[in-house]
Structure formats: C-alpha cells, structure tokens
Amino acid sequence: MPDDTYAIYPSLKGKVVLITGGASGIGAEMVAQFARQGSRVAFLDFDREHGAKVAEATGSLFRFCDLRDIAALRAAIAQVKAQLGPVNVLVNNAARDDRHPMETVEPEYWDERMHTNLRHFFFAAQAVAPDMRAAKAGSIVNMGSVSWMKAQGGMPAYTTAKAAIRGMTRGLARDLGGDGIRCNEVVPGWVFTERQEHLWATPESVARTLEGQCLHRKVMPPDLARMVLWxxxxxxxxxxxQYFVVDGGAV
Structure with a gap:
C-alpha cells in the first residue's frame, strides 16, 4: 500500500529520533518513515556511500560511526544532540547476521560479534538516558530477531547476542521506567531486504518460509518500521x- 494509507502520529512531529544502522535495509526504511512523520531524524552507520544517499533522500542527519567503537558512538550521539537537540526516541537497529559455523568461532570473532550485535545497544541507551530522564519521557526500541526463538543454527554468536536483547530490554524498562522512559523490543522474522535477497533467498527457502507463516507473503522493511513508529x-x-514479533505468524 502507498504510504498515505497509513497512520500519521502527531506526537512524533518535531521529536528527535536517533536510529543506528540507518543506511540500508530496515534501518533506511525507518529513517524514511520517521521523516515522513515530521520527526527530526539522525542516523549512525559506517556505510558512507549509502548513508549519504539516505540522508539526501530523506532530509535526515547522517553521522558516520563504527558502532563497535564506543568512544566514537558517544561522540556521534553528542554531535546529534548538538545539532538537533536531546534525543526523544532511540532505535537500536544496527546488526549483522553473518553466518558462522560453531567450529570456526574463536574468542576474537565471538567478541567482535558481541560488539557488532549487542554492546552498542546498551551504550547508546546509556548515552541518551540522561536527557530522557530530564524530560521525564522517552522511547527506546531495540531490534531483536526470531532466529534464537526458532532455534536457528549456523550463527551461534548472532543468536546469542539477539537473545540477550530481550533481557536488556526488560532490565532497562525497569531501570528507566520511574522517569517515564519506555523500552520495548521489536522482533523481526525473515525480512526480505536487498541484502537478504542477494545472500540467502532462494526459491526453495522463500517457499518454506512463506508456507510456515500464517500470512503467506514476504515480510518487508515497512512492516517493521510501522511497528517501531507506534x-x-x-x-x-x-x-x-514488551516484545512484538513481526514475522507473519511464523513463531
């Protein structure tokens, strides 16, 4: 459906929204959807080329950042605050579901996967929390994955990191709730981004996925973005x- 058939949320107009991993895929769709709401959107990514294109297309603020570098993450968030004001909404989205057999994993790779898929979620929340506390309001949305819920193999470090996001979300909700800050998790199923289509989608795997869903169509980035908007x-x-699974009814 065209975008003009979906909801506009008056409370999002003018809000400062920060999204990690906004240069492509689900993140880029969220940047576009929040911009359509009239939010002041910033996003962090280490893909300079696509980040610049998304920023130009949406009128959003792009800051290059390798999220594995926490000092760089903190500096980038400080820059966003200086340019747009205190962050009202944080969407922790950036992650990579690279496949890796259990036998090949060394401690260095394990740590790098945690840095890529988990650690920056916490430190981004930590960085925006003081201003949200001062405002007595704020929303943090963490992006999870159904992979661990489905006992999916072939990427143990990724599924471990994504499972941990559930615990982090609930713990932060308790720690921050007294100041009016909400923390929730959105759990995507197999979302058919350009990357997923290129790397892993075959006619057979797509058919199996759709057959396993209650709703027999592909889950697409806008389906996730609209849950995050709400x-x-x-x-x-x-x-x-809370957590909200958007997977067409597969789990």
Missing amino acids: LAADDSAMVTA
Missing part, C-alpha cells in the same frame, strides 16, 4: 518491557 509514539504510552 512504539515511539505516545499512542503506546503505557507499553514498556
């Missing part, structure tokens, strides 16, 4: 410490 908006004002 959790960011005041319409979900009493929703926190």
